[in-house]
Amino acid sequence: LSTHKAQIEKVVEQQEAKEKEATAAGEVLNLLMSQDWDGAAAVIARLRPEQLEQTVDYSGLTVLHHAVRSLKFDLVMAIVERCPSLANRTTHPHRQPGHWTPLMIFANLPGAAQADGDGPKIGYLLAQHMNLDSLNVRGSSMSTATHMAVSRSNWPLVKSILYRLDDLGGKTAVMNHTKMVNNNDPPKRCQTFFCFWFLWCIGVV
Helix, strand or coil, X not given: CHHHHHXXXXXXXXXXXXXXXXXXXXXXXXXXXXXXXXXXXXXXXCCCHHHHHXXXXXXXXXXXXXXXXXCCHHXXXXXXXXXXXXXXCCCCCCCCCCCCXXXXXXXXXXXXXXXXXXXXXXXXXXXXXXXXXXHCCCCCCCCCHHHHHHHCCCHHHHHHHHXXXXXXXXXXXXXXXXXXXXXXXXXXXXXXXXXXXXXXXXXXX
């Protein structure tokens, strides 16, 4: 009888733990959206990687999509270290922003290149955890993270992306990436890519 009671108590405890985790998963999105970064960090530390992976809002924005807006390296790193696959996740294609990676959210932030020194580190961290396909992802405007970074003059991020592309696929991957066009009128490659590419080849950047 005592053994049976212990088994029941264990099942109840496990169920209560799951309910607490589910509550925390919903809470972390609310904290991130309200920009309570410290509160979000405390909740994230209690979540399992599987829960971080599954926690998304209506638009498909994950905890990492939201966290990069904080421009706080420690918060972003805490998520990436526990659930690195989130760096490759995109939002839902028919929502706003459509088909964006966390890196694209970051690249589109004003002032991300500075951010009191954390900006370049965040961009590098995200790029280093992304695969080739994810680095080449284009949003609903057909812009890549690199298009966005160039438009914001975020050269440290452009450099991080190009170096990661080179690590994954060599110079061919870099050149193919810089040839990608967006929905500008008329559609065009950003010529700044090629200026940066040239400087990179000769070792200036």
